Structure formats: structure tokens, C-alpha cells
Amino acid sequence: MFEIYQLEQLLEFVKYGTLSKAAKELHLSQPALSRSMQKLENELHVILFERQKNKITLNQNGALAVEYAERVLNQAADMVERVRSFDRSQHTISVGSCAPAPLWSVTPLLSTLYPEMTISSDMKSSELLLQELKDSMYQFIILQETIDDSAIHCTKYGEEHLFLSLPPAHPLSGHKGVYFKDIDGQNLLLFSKIGFWNDLCLKKMPSSHFLVQDERFSFEEIVKNSVLPSFTSDLAIKRYGNVTNRVIVPILDPEATVSYYFMCLVSTKNKMEIVLHEIERHML
Amino acid sequence: MFEIYQLEQLLEFVKYGTLSKAAKELHLSQPALSRSMQKLENELHVILFERQKNKITLNQNGALAVEYAERVLNQAADMVERVRSFDRSQHTISVGSCAPAPLWSVTPLLSTLYPEMTISSDMKSSELLLQELKDSMYQFIILQETIDDSAIHCTKYGEEHLFLSLPPAHPLSGHKGVYFKDIDGQNLLLFSKIGFWNDLCLKKMPSSHFLVQDERFSFEEIVKNSVLPSFTSDLAIKRYGNVTNRVIVPILDPEATVSYYFMCLVSTKNKMEIVLHEIERHML
DNA sequence: CACAATTACGAGGGTCGTAAAAATG
DNA sequence: CATTTTTACGACCCTCGTAATTGTG
Numbered sequence: 001m002f003e004i005y006q007l008e009q010l011l012e013f014v015k016y017g018t019l020s021k022a023a024k025e026l027h028l029s030q031p032a033l034s035r036s037m038q039k040l041e042n043e044l045h046v047i048l049f050e051r052q053k054n055k056i057t058l059n060q061n062g063a064l065a066v067e068y069a070e071r072v073l074n075q076a077a078d079m080v081e082r083v084r085s086f087d088r089s090q091h092t093i094s095v096g097s098c099a100p101a102p103l104w105s106v107t108p109l110l111s112t113l114y115p116e117m118t119i120s121s122d123m124k125s126s127e128l129l130l131q132e133l134k135d136s137m138y139q140f141i142i143l144q145e146t147i148d149d150s151a152i153h154c155t156k157y158g159e160e161h162l163f164l165s166l167p168p169a170h171p172l173s174g175h176k177g178v179y180f181k182d183i184d185g186q187n188l189l190l191f192s193k194i195g196f197w198n199d200l201c202l203k204k205m206p207s208s209h210f211l212v213q214d215e216r217f218s219f220e221e222i223v224k225n226s227v228l229p230s231f232t233s234d235l236a237i238k239r240y241g242n243v244t245n246r247v248i249v250p251i252l253d254p255e256a257t258v259s260y261y262f263m264c265l266v267s268t269k270n271k272m273e274i275v276l277h278e279i280e281r282h283m284l
Numbered sequence: 285m286f287e288i289y290q291l292e293q294l295l296e297f298v299k300y301g302t303l304s305k306a307a308k309e310l311h312l313s314q315p316a317l318s319r320s321m322q323k324l325e326n327e328l329h330v331i332l333f334e335r336q337k338n339k340i341t342l343n344q345n346g347a348l349a350v351e352y353a354e355r356v357l358n359q360a361a362d363m364v365e366r367v368r369s370f371d372r373s374q375h376t377i378s379v380g381s382c383a384p385a386p387l388w389s390v391t392p393l394l395s396t397l398y399p400e401m402t403i404s405s406d407m408k409s410s411e412l413l414l415q416e417l418k419d420s421m422y423q424f425i426i427l428q429e430t431i432d433d434s435a436i437h438c439t440k441y442g443e444e445h446l447f448l449s450l451p452p453a454h455p456l457s458g459h460k461g462v463y464f465k466d467i468d469g470q471n472l473l474l475f476s477k478i479g480f481w482n483d484l485c486l487k488k489m490p491s492s493h494f495l496v497q498d499e500r501f502s503f504e505e506i507v508k509n510s511v512l513p514s515f516t517s518d519l520a521i522k523r524y525g526n527v528t529n530r531v532i533v534p535i536l537d538p539e540a541t542v543s544y545y546f547m548c549l550v551s552t553k554n555k556m557e558i559v560l561h562e563i564e565r566h567m568l
Numbered sequence: 569c570a571c572a573a574t575t576a577c578g579a580g581g582g583t584c585g586t587a588a589a590a591a592t593g
Numbered sequence: 594c595a596t597t598t599t600t601a602c603g604a605c606c607c608t609c610g611t612a613a614t615t616g617t618g
Contacts, residue, residue, distance in 0.1 A: 001360065003287045020572060029610050034573060036608085044364060046371040053616040054572040061371045068363035075359045076285065079352035080328060087330040087345045304597060313585050318599065320583085337591040338597040 004076055006040040007069040009033055010048075014066050019056060089136075092118040096129040097142040099195035101160050101235040102260045102284065106142065109278055123195040133265065139272070144196060144258040153269045154261050155276060158284025161234045162197070162256035163248040167227040170247070177252040180204035187211060189230035191219045197231070200255055235284060260284065288360055290324040291353040293317055294332075298350050303340060373420075376402040380413040381426040383479035385444050385519040386544045386568065390426065393562055407479040417547065423556070428480060428542040437553045438545050439560060442568025445518045446481070446540035447532040451511040454531070461536040464488035471495060473514035475503045481515070484539055519568060544568065 012022040013033070023033040041048050048062035058066065093110055097103050103121045110119045124132075129141040134151065146154050164183065166173045172182060185207040190198070192214045201210065211228065213219035223230050223243050232248060242248065250256075262279050264272050296306040297317070307317040325332050332346035342350065377394055381387050387405045394403045408416075413425040418435065430438050448467065450457045456466060469491040474482070476498045485494065495512065497503035507514050507527050516532060526532065534540075546563050548556050 001288050001292070001364075003289065004285050005287065008285070018572065030573070031575080031611085032609055034575095038574095039608095044367055046367050051573080053574090055617080056573065060374065061367055064370050065363065065367045068359075068366060072356065072359045072363055075352075075356045079349065079356055080285075082352060083328055083330050083345055083349045086348050090344065302597065314598070315586085315600080316584055322599095323583095335598080337599090339592080340598065 002040050002043045004073070006036055006043075007073055009036050010040065010062075010066060010069050011073065013037065014058065092120050093140070094138045095119065095121045095140045095142070096132065096138045097121065097123055097195065098126050098129065098144050099123070099142075099160070099197060099258075099260070100193060101233065101239075102142040102157060102262075104235070104239055105282060105284065106140070106262075106279070109282065110275065113274060113278065123193065126196070133263065136265070139268065140262065140264050140275070142260050142262055144260055146261050147263065151266055152263050153266045153276075154263045155280060156283070157260040157262040157279060159257060159259050160284070162251045163232050163234070163237075164251055165223065165230045165232045165243065165246045165248050167245065168247050169227065170229065172229075172249060173247040175249055177250045180251065180253050180256075183229060184208055187228055189213065189219065189223055189226070189228045191216065191231075201231070204253065204255065286324050286327045288357070290320055290327075291357055293320050294324065294350060294353050295357065297321065298342065376404050377424070378422045379403065379405045379424045379426070380416065380422045381405065381407055381479065382410050382413065382428050383407070383426075383444070383481060383542075383544070384477060385517065385523075386426040386441060386546075388519070388523050389566060389568065390424070390546075390563070393566065394559065397558060397562060407477065410480070417549065420549070423552065424546065424548050424559070426544050426546055428544055430545050431547065435550055436547050437550045437560075438547045439564060440567070441544040441546040441563060443541060443543050444568070446535045447516050447518070447521075448535055449507065449514045449516045449527065449530045449532050451513075451529065452531050453511065454513065456513075456533060457531040459533055461534045464535065464537050464540075467513060468492055471512060473497065473503065473507055473510070473512045475500065475514075485515075488537065488539065 009022065009026060009028075012026050013019060016022040016025055019033050019037070020030050023030045026033065037049065044065070046061050046065075048058060048065050049056050050059045093114060095103065095106055095110065097106070100123065103123075107119050107121050110117075122138075126143050126145065129138065129143065130147065130152075132138050133141045142157060164172070164178055172178050181204075184205040187209045188201075188205070188211065190201065190210040190212050192198075192212050201208075211222075213222060219230075220240075220243060222228070224245065232242070237248070262276075264276070269276070293306065293310060293312075296310050297303060300306040300309055303317050303321070304314045307314045310317065321333065328349070330345050330349075332342060332349050333340050334343045377398060379387065379390055379394065381390070384407065387407075391403050391405050394401075406422075410427050410429065413422065413427060414431065414436075416422050417425045426441060448456070448462055456462050465488075468489040471493045472485075472489070472495065474485065474494040474496050476482075476496050485492075495506075497506060503514075504524075504527060506512070508529065516526070521532070546560075548560070553560070
């Protein structure tokens with residue numbers, strides 16, 4: 001029987017057209033590749049190439065072999081992928097969330113409950129999270145809405161309230177509360193990894209420019225050292241403290257207050273009893 | 285990436301339960317197989333076995349890997365099969381027939397028309413022949429009936445007339461003709477490789493016992509040296525001559541006269557022009 | 569003459585088998 | 594004590610790279 005590496009080499013030859021180029025890409029000498037393809041032919045008992053003195057091309061057999069080689073290699077790659085991810089799933093608990101705040105408490109909670117497991121967390125759109133929960137790619141997800149699906153167990157996990165963070169000199173800093181429309185059009189500092197809040201900002205303040213920061217440290221430093229408005233929330237303040245020299249003003253739009261819901265598949269609910277119990281005890 | 289041989293070894297281990305037995309089946313030493321499986325684990329970055337001191341079993345990863353290994357190996361075997369059979373099809377012309385007589389002339393005709401090709405011929409039931417012609421497993425088939433199918437080109441190739449071959453002393457030997465029912469119940473010598481004639485005999489003479497001979501030489505010797513009735517045909521006599529000391533009597537049932545039809549796919553008709561022309565010129 | 573493929577030949581890596589060790593029932 | 598697995602070690606096979614050959618544009 002032929003071997004996987006021969007099929008990989010065959011496809012590399014197809015990709016690059018000549019043995020020399022393919023050999024270079026494979027970090028292999030031309031002669032080695034030439035012999036390897038001859039060996040493949042011998043093992044198949046079929047001629048795959050049409051050989052001229054300084055040119056080698058696939059014949060019809062070869063073209064067919066390439067088709068099947070792709071399938072075999074895909075199957076092999078799939079095997080690696082599936083086995084690895086199954087193994088990983090045995091050692092890791094994956095949580096997905098639509099926003100960062102719930103993960104700040106859920107991740108450490110899972111770590112203490114399952115000290116031998118790796119806890120992996122992600123932020124994605126609600127639609128993807130839901131799909132991937134169903135596909136068992138997550139054990140838990142956290143959304144800002146309930147889901148009416150008999151296959152999914154759903155329990156409220158707490159609320160988050162959005163605030164505008166302003167320098168004291170800002171015209172809005174004296175207000176008891178503001179609306180998104182009041183600040184639409186201004187330049188705003190925004191931390192990047194904030195899940196669905198991002199979409200909300202774009203939607204409610206379509207005229208603003210967002211100065212997006214990918215690093216927490218940079219974000220906080222710029223907030224401290226500029227007069228640009230930014231956002232924060234009760235949960236963020238609880239975690240990181242309030243930035244000095246800043247006034248926080250509640251945002252009054254209903255969308256600025258969200259409820260989080262902790263979900264798992266009903267089929268796994270029994271196994272997750274301890275988690276669900278702790279989630280309810282430590283509600284945000 | 286792992287290699288095919290490792291998957292084969294893995295499946296052999298699953299089949300035989302211990303590394304020792306599997307190694308024996310693989311004509312390999314136990315240590316070699318043990319190392320090979322360790323290497324597979326390293327290459328997958330996943331533990332596949334649960335090891336005790338003198339026992340090794342698949343874990344859940346391993347069970348999953350086995351599932352996928354089977355798929356990969358099936359795919360690989362399929363590749364070999366398909367490529368080889370495609371290659372063979374490039375070098376061989378396959379003719380299928382419902383009876384031997386047409387092949388006596390068609391096979392040599394194709395050989396002279398395509399001296400570089402291998403001519404392969406088969407006898408099968410009409411249904412199978414038709415199906416496999418459509419699946420391009422045959423380039424040509426010969427049936428004893430026309431087919432009303434726009435995808436199939438069909439041309440008459442000649443007729444064959446069945447005769448009863450009798451020792452001169454036989455009560456029926458003076459007759460101008462006989463019917464199947466006249467000999468039903470008698471023991472009859474029958475040559476085995478006669479295609480649809482076999483079915484016809486069983487159907488028309490349900491009470492007879494057929495003494496079937498697989499070899500043409502044995503068949504003819506027994507015909508010569510016994511008083512048992514047997515069958516022959518105009519085409520068989522033309523090919524082999526008549527057996528000495530035998531009287532031939534025509535069989536009068538309409539089923540004892542058949543017309544042969546030579547067929548190919550309409551889609552290949554142009555390419556087969558020469559063959560079709562020769563077939564018509566040398567009609568039986 | 570640059571480029572491509574094949575053949576020849578020697579080097580080296582990897583797999584193999586044997587032997588030995590450890591553990592089990 | 595037979596059976597099973599793993600490790601150690603040396604042998605050998607097989608693939609590799611280099612060099613040389615042949616042929617092409």
C-alpha cells in the first residue's frame with residue numbers, strides 16, 4: 001500500500017507543475033521526489049505520468065489518482081482534527097459569551113469547580129454561540145436574552161448597566177443621565193473585546209467615530225490622559241475600579257441595561273448541576 | 285502526519301485485541317508494533333491507549349481514531365481500486381454476451397481491429413449486461429433481444445439454431461425435428477458455459493437431470509462415448525465440427541432459434557464506427 | 569546555458585528484530 | 594510459568610542528498 005506522504009507529494013506536484021518546484025516546496029531534493037512518485041506508481045501498478053526527457057506531466061490515470069488522493073488526504077486531516085478536538089474536549093470546558101463581564105466571574109468559578117480541566121472562553125455573536133452550544137462545541141454560553149428552545153436550559157445570571165465615562169470638564173458631566181443620541185457624533189474611545197456592546201454602539205451612535213483600543217492597558221491610559229468620552233459599566237468598575245479624574249453618567253436608553261442568561265444543553269443539565277447551583281449562588 | 289501503515293496496524297490491533305497477536309498477523313515483532321502505536325500517538329498528539337503493565341486497550345480517543353482510520357483506509361483502498369480499474373479500462377475492451385457463440389467471432393474480430401488492446405469477455409444475464417454496459421463496464425454487449433433504449437445502439441448480429449445431438453440408436457434419431465417436451469425427463473449431457481441456454485434448458489425441461497460438464501474436452505469425450513443425448517447448435521458445429529457417430533435433430537420450439545443483437549452506448553457509437561461496420565460485414 | 573528529470577552512489581535516519589525487564593494471572 | 598508490554602541496542606532497509614547524465618528551449 002502507498003503511504004500518505006506520497007499523496008501529499010503528488011498533490012504538491014500538481015500544485016506547482018514541476019517536480020523541481022514541488023520538491024523545493026516540500027524541502028526535498030528533486031531526485032527524492034522523482035523516486036517517490038515512481039514508487040507510488042509501482043505500488044499502484046499504474047503509470048500516473050507521461051514522461052518526456054525534461055518534462056513530466058500527469059496522464060489520465062494520474063489525474064484520477066489526484067482526485068482520490070485529495071479525498072484520502074482530506075479524510076486523514078479530518079481524522080486528526082476530530083480525534084484531537086475530541087481529546088481536547090475531554091480536558092477542557094468551553095464557555096462562550098456575548099460580552100466579557102460574565103466571563104470575569106464564570107471562568108474562575110469553573111476553574112475552582114474543575115481544577116484539573118482547562119477552561120476556554122470565547123466571545124461571539126449570539127447566533128453562533130447558540131449554534132455551537134447545540135453542536136457541543138461549548139458546554140456553556142451566556143447571552144443577553146432568553147431562548148425559547150426545549151433543548152436548552154436557561155437561568156438568569158445578573159445584569160450589567162452601561163455608563164458614560166467623562167472628564168469633569170465635559171458639558172455632559174453634570175447630567176444625571178444621558179442618551180446615546182446625546183453623544184452621537186462625538187469621537188469616542190472604545191475597548192475592542194466587548195462582544196455585543198460593539199454592535200450596539202455602532203447601531204445607536206452611527207455618526208460617531210470610535211477610537212478602538214485592543215489592549216486594556218492602552219485603553220485605560222488613554223482614558224486617563226485624554227478628554228475623550230468612553231464607556232464603562234457597573235461590572236467593569238467593580239472589577240477594575242473607576243478611573244481617577246472621571247465622572248460616570250448612567251446611560252438611560254433601555255438597551256444600556258442588559259440581563260445575562262447562563263445556558264447549557266438540557267441533555268447535560270444533570271452533569272452540570274454543581275455549576276448551575278454555583279451560578280445561582282454567585283449571581284452578578 | 286501519520287502514515288497508512290500505522291492505521292492498518294491500529295485496525296489489526298483492534299481486530300486481534302493484543303499487540304502480540306496483531307504483530308503476528310502483521311508479520312511484525314511485538315516491540316515494533318508497540319513502538320509504531322506510540323509513534324501514532326505522538327503524531328496525533330493524543331493518547332489512544334490505556335496502558336497497564338501487561339495489558340493495553342483503546343481509550344475513548346482510540347475508539348474514535350479507529351472509526352476514522354477505517355474511513356481513511358477504505359478511501360485509500362477505493363483509490364487503488366478505482367485508479368487500477370480505470371487504467372485497465374484504458375487498455376482493455378470488455379465484451380459481455382448472453383451466450384458463447386457470438387464471442388467466438390467477436391473476440392478475434394476485436395483483437396485484429398485493436399491489436400494493442402486486451403480483449404476481455406464475459407457471460408452474464410441480460411439484465412446485468414445491460415446495467416454494466418450503461419455503467420461503462422462493457423464497451424459492447426450481445427443479447428438475444430433488442431432493447432428499446434435511446435441511449436443504446438443496437439444492431440442485429442445473426443442467429444443461432446439449437447439441435448439435439450443423439451446416438452444413432454436413440455428412438456428420436458429418425459425424427460425431422462423434436463420439441464423440448466419430447467425429451468423432458470431424460471438425462472441430458474450439458475456443457476456448463478452456455479449463458480442463457482442454461483436457463484432455457486431448466487425452464488423447458490424441468491423434469492430432466494442435467495449432467496453438467498465444465499470442460500469442453502470432457503464434454504465432447506463423454507458425448508462420443510455415451511448414448512446420452514446432448515445439445516449443439518449450427519454455430520457450434522461450424523466452430524467445432526460435428527461429433528462422429530451422432531445424429532443431429534433440429535429443435536422446433538421457437539425458443540430454440542435466437543437472434544443476437546450487438547450493442548454499444550450511443551455516446552460511444554462514433555468511436556466504435558469501425559467495429560460496427562465489421563460486425564455488419566461479418567454477420568453470423 | 570538555465571532548467572528539468574533520471575540514474576548512481578554513499579550517508580544517515582528510522583524501523584526492525586532480538587534480548588531483557590517487569591508485571592500479571 | 595506462560596503471556597503481555599515496554600525499553601535497550603544493534604542491524605539493516607529505505608529514503609535522502611549530492612553529483613553526474615541527458616535532454617530541452
